[in-house]
Amino acid sequence: MTRNLLTDGEARRLYDQAALLANLGAWECELATTRLCWTDGVYDLFGLPRGSTLHRPSTVDLYHGESRREMERLRAGIIRSGGSFVLDARIRSVCGEERWMRLTAEASFLHGRPDRIYGTKQNVTREKEMWQGLRRLAYSDPLTGLANRRAFEAEMRELRGHAETGPALGMLALIDLDLFKQINDELGHAAGDECLRQVAARLEATLPGEPLIARIGGDEFAALLCSTAGLLPLKQRLMQTLNALRRPVRWKGRTIDVSATIGATLIRPGRHHDPEQLFAEADSALYVAKAAGRGQLHLFGAALDHAAADATPPGSREVLHVC
Missing domain, CATH: 3.30.450.20 (PAS domain)
Incomplete structure (x- = not known):
């Protein structure tokens, strides 16, 4: 051998x-x-x-x-x-x-x-x-291309116990389409899917550069916003978003009326954040806005200043209530 x-x-x-x-x-x-x-x-x-x-x-x-x-x-x-x-x-x-x-x-x-x-x-x-591609698949919504609920929850976990030290003011906004079930029931899921795709595109267009825009449920979306100029720009962006989501959707030669309601809560610098509490606050604000008639914005725990009222776009309604 x-x-x-x-x-x-x-x-x-x-x-x-x-x-x-x-x-x-x-x-x-x-x-x-x-x-x-x-x-x-x-x-x-x-x-x-x-x-x-x-x-x-x-x-x-x-x-x-x-x-x-x-x-x-x-x-x-x-x-x-x-x-x-x-x-x-x-x-x-x-x-x-x-x-x-x-x-x-x-x-x-x-x-x-x-x-x-x-x-x-x-x-x-x-x-x-390869792993980044798999992560994108795992963390993106296949219908709209936005981040999905898993990505949203991961981003929210990053806020746990974290105190921002910079000057930026943050906001968590929950966006819910009004009477979306009616669109699915009357026109079918293909029409509903097209509405969701166009809503996602409008959110990206009106909230460019924000940390996160996600679809977290059937007709529910969420956004994390940030501003170094205080509360007013955040409210203005959300009111512009409401106006954009109010435009009808064109589908197969017909017009579909859509609108949305937004509930939001502030993420203040210098404070520790509990993601569950933030979500509960935004969800509570969303419930109040829907109860007030839908198609509106409600801010949890924020006072309305005159500058924001003067800046509200014509035709929009803003409901603000201190919870």
Whole structure:
């Protein structure tokens, strides 16, 4: 029986081939001099010519800001205390291509002092894009293209126990279509679906750049709004939204009358937030607005100022009540 023993050169060649197939490369940094040593896979990842001279500050500049800060923090930690880390970092190749890199690093010590760090760098862009695509599918509403209830609840969980320290005032708005069941019953679900699609498009058009717009139920939508200019711009945006949702929907040569009712509550800076309480407040405001006649806006716990009243668009009604 013969044993197929690989020479060092053959083993290195096989390793290099496998590493390139896996978009993987090895790296090392001498701490005393910051001298870098890369295999071909790392050069390819950053888009640099293989074997070219490396300067650590230049390569670090290819990291996106947040990834760069996290990498430097973790790097300092293993230099100080030993150990290792794994980090998925966003980088930009020298030709401007956005990529994701999985970085592994470990510190080596000589006579009790750190002398080098080393590890692997792997291009995981396709993996990230796949998972991001799956996340989009999991967190988007297939009918309207908006975020779905799962995405809305995830965003609301981010508010739990979090106190905003900046100047921005936030608002949670619940938007409910009026008499939507009647549209489905009289014209069919295809007509109802078209109404939902057009409502979603109008919400995106009247609330551009807001943190989140979601469809959270059959005919229920939610939006998180933000303003650094106080309450008035938030109310104006919601009144503009009411007007936009009041326009009839055209479907198969006929006109479908639609309208919506909005209940909203404030997310004040400097306070801790309970998502369930915020939702309950907005839902309570929505109930009051519907009881007052639908097609209206109700703000939970907010006083009406004269400037907002003067700015209310013609033909719109705003009901405000301190609950």
